[in-house]
Ligand SMILES: C[C@@](CO)(OP(=O)(O)O)[C@H](O)COP(=O)(O)OP(=O)(O)OC[C@H]1O[C@@H](n2ccc(N)nc2=O)[C@H](O)[C@@H]1O
């Protein structure tokens with residue numbers, strides 16, 4: 001089965017799509033809201049690498065999971081694929097149901113939103129099967145009800161994400177970014193990392209303002225240079241609490257920073273996956289090879305972020 005980014009492929013009685021990994025190129029925490037969630041400002045992009053989800057019609061919701069990471073997640077009602085599907089079924093009376101097959105490849109609880117991507121893909125496949133538009137308010141509501149990162153994964157396009165994840169900026173035409181993703185094999189729970197910031201509901205959180213990445217990304221001739229400068233001026237505020245839980249994150253960042261032609265290395269989301277950005281695909285491929293040889297138990301992928 002071949003699926004490309006964001007596109008649904010169709011067979012005799014099935015629909016399938018890639019659920020791409022999400023990368024937070026920046027993640028600024030603005031404070032903690034009264035509802036307990038943290039207010040964020042984040043430039044989100046998507047990788048070529050991801051999970052794959054297939055749907056075939058049936059009389060009830062069902063899920064099978066296979067793939068190298070299938071052992072790391074529940075295969076029942078606790079799986080975000082079924083949670084998202086149930087959330088949509090609750091909002092759309094008479095929704096036509098069916099069976100999902102998830103091929104799980106992305107590391108779990110790793111800051112690249114694999115579960116959120118799977119949930120969003122499930123919503124897209126159910127929507128396609130039921131003739132529901134991609135921007136239907138019920139799809140967005142089901143995404144929000146499933147998780148903070150699910151709405152941005154519905155379109156899987158580069159954009160600013162604000163609020164707790166519900167406020168999405170316009171799609172940005174970024175130049176393709178050659179990247180290496182490195183997960184050092186430690187699962188890190190998102191809630192624990194946020195808690196490590198030590199903010200109480202209603203607390204603000206200072207720091208430099210977020211750079212205007214939309215303007216930087218939209219410059220035409222000098223897009224790459226202005227984007228590089230703007231990204232260098234950003235940060236991930238969750239790096240510090242995540243490193244306190246998993247010090248190996250530092251090691252992964254150091255390996256990327258030591259690679260030739262790596263111009264930025266940072267953690268994604270709540271970790272522990274880190275990414276390095278490279279001048280070209282050759283530099284990324286060389287770094288991937290070096291890091292994978294040195295740390296054979298780590299998940300190391302060269303990919304293009306868009
Ligand atoms: C940090 C981010 C950045 O993109 O990514 P990941 O590290 O998960 O990939 C997201 O905000 C994660 O989104 P998601 O993983 O969907 O979070 P949820 O399941 O909704 O929330 C898990 C827990 O994280 C905390 N949480 C989440 C989002 C947010 N803006 N503020 C929070 O405080 C809450 O304690 C919540 O109970």
Ligand SMILES: Nc1ncnc2c1ncn2[C@@H]1O[C@H](COP(=O)(O)OP(=O)(O)O)[C@@H](O)[C@H]1O
Pocket residue numbers: 072073074078079080081107108109110111112113114115116117118119149190269270271
């Ligand atoms: N399909 C799924 N893929 C990954 N994790 C899932 C899935 N369904 C449920 N989960 C649970 O959701 C949590 C977050 O998973 P994940 O999306 O991989 O985290 P992150 O956004 O940090 O990369 C994990 O605790 C995991 O057990």
